[in-house]
Amino acid sequence: MENKRAQLSDQQLKWETFFKWLLIGASAILVLVIIGVIVTLIKESMLSIKSLGFGFLWGKVWDPVQNIYGAYPFLIGTLLTSFTALIISVPFSYAIAVYLGEYNPKGWLSDLLKNIIDLIAAVPSIIYGFWGIFVLVPLVRQLETKFHILPYGVGIFTASIVLAVMIIPYGASLGVTLIRMVPSPLKEGAYALGATRFEVIRKVIMPYTRSGLFAGVLLSLGRALGETMAVTMLIGNTSAVPTSIFAPGNTMASVIANEFVEADHAEYLSALIELGLVLLLVTVVINLIGKRIISRATNH
Amino acid sequence: MENPIVKAENYNSYFGDNHVVKDVNISINKNEVIAVMGPSGCGKTTFLRGINRMHELIPGATSKGKILLDGQNVFDMNAIYVRYKIGMVFQRPNPFPNLSIYENVVAGYMLNGLKISKAEKDVIVERSLTSAALWKEVKDSLHKKGTFLSGGQQQRLCIARAIAMQPELILFDEPTSALDPISTSSVEALFHELKANYTLIIVTHNMQQAARVSDRTAFFYMGELVEFDDTKQMFTAPKDERTQNYITGRFS
């Protein structure tokens, strides 16, 4: 009987080793996938990189028919939409963070707000886009007519509004975590000196969470940069450099979404893939910096 | 009568470069109750965990030397098999929270995928819980999860779980330090009854407990086995000065 048990243990040892290698393999696959993604994108952009060089980033004309590929309009479009969305969303994200982190951390009202924020994050991008087309675009068109701007309806501004709504939850939930981490003794000390709530927030909480909140802004930016569908549906899809915030344009993501399947020659496809590579690198760098700042802030 | 069940020969334990257990030579006989005592950080728990090869599960932990179980070096045997042959009870009672009391007792079989009939399982459960002095208290709630049990009862459940595997040797790592006095004495009473069928090695930081329950006591200090003797002898007339200092409370 003992012999059988010893045999079982030997068999189990083999399975143990197999399982440990399975775990290692699963993690290794992750690394391989990422490496594969980067290598593939670089390889397929090579054609474009070699023929266009750095001029790609400054070229103001994107004309696939003539084989001219300048990414500048899309860089501008991306920056404009993302930063406008950030500016619009920051007051809201911050207000939510301060409310849930400081004024009202517990209770039914705060749970309600938390659920609302989670709901906003849960709604898929195309639904925001779809709604945007039929509700927001006519509204913006009316606004533009009133101010004697060309009433496209679609454009940078429209896309930025929807994008702003979509990124609010990211900044907000991060902000809540950071504000809740401010040590009570710090705040109590200020209150004991006769500070008002506002002053404690401004003079104690804000400085303490400053780097973390900056990271939150970075992560929201990273999210905004990669957002495709809602933006594609609302930005107007023009390959010209946008002339104003109400003009139509394109972001790196939206031009890829629109033109990828139409790319019928190698240089066209390679140029789009190069755009994807740029988008990937920028987004990844911003996200990693943001995450690093946060992990340092939360480990204090 | 000499009937060694466990023998350590030049046994050393390391955490990385940290030499935690230094050159231990000890021989323990069948059906003895051995107490292992010493101040915090003296290596007694590390030594205990070396016996059933739990020590090497910690990243960076290594050891040298031999530990003989019934004459065979545990390091030449399959580690899983060694742990199956030796039972262990930990400082904090740790019954499996997702299993019922009944399932906890036979967990050693079920988790290993060993097929035993319901009738056999019933026998094992009753026998083990009785030996752990817990049967009467839980026999009507065997299929409930053990969360309602007191600390002492949970610890006795863990003892039953270890006994169910019919080990010859049971290791106890400060088994009562997380328990209240009443639970402590119920567990200590158990040691006396278990002695008939098992060999017990009990690490304790409580000198009085060592004096109460054990036949022989081992005193560890700074990683070394300083003295190993008959319990009465050690507490009345210790041979080493360090033992003397520890017993009289010069350091703890």
Added chain:
Amino acid sequence: MEPRIGFRNTKSAIFKGVVIFFAFAVTIPLIIVLLYIIKQGIGQVNWTFLTHIPAPAGEKGGGIINALAGSFILVMVASVIAIPLGILAGIYLSENPRTKLAYYSGLCVDILQGIPSIVVGIVFYLWLVKPFHSFSALSGAIALAVMMLPIVIRATEQTLLLLPPSLKEAALSLGVPYHRVILKVIVPCGFSGILSGITLSIARVIGETAPLLFTAFGSMFLSTSLVKPIESLPHIIYNYATSPYDDWHDLAWGASFILLVFVLTLNIVTKVITRKWKIQL
């Protein structure tokens, strides 16, 4: 002294009012969007809608069964890939936090979390569509699986890290081999935390369009083949919403309503499960 304090207190009260206003103002866009989708979409849902394929362009009627079936197949296949892989990777990360591999694969999980979904679409087009000269459900499903992975991995990792180490010790000391300790003790004890990661990742990818644009591609027909293009809920919404046909807009509203119902239900389910664990998803 008195006016100063009064002034400062007023400033504080005004600030609080402003904060509350901005914080709760976000409810407005949410309600507007939800109500509009429900209003436009709920009327579209009937038996025909759920069981027929779309009518040709310009014709009235039809349904979205191709999208419903397609989403189901895509999510199922993606889950079959992402769930075991994600759980195994999550186990590795929680069990071996200090190894080099854990550092690098953890970094890769962070990268995956932030990768734009359109880039995922590009890569899987290049890997699985171009070489075979065909769009396919499988390529879309794998792209979705890649998007599910970070959520499943982090949920598993964080759940398992919360479990007391004494659990593992107790099982190991009984002579249970490592793989059984993990699979029969640790994972079952962390089950609800891991499950919440799964439901959340499904809620996330069921609405993803961008990765499918160049992989699954979309189709007018009901298809269950993994090697042919396949339609999906978010993609049919994108396609039909941006089309010039009112009838197709109607279908898109109905599809949006159904998608919203799925996503919200999954999110609620996740919340209910997460209540037990305090993990950050």
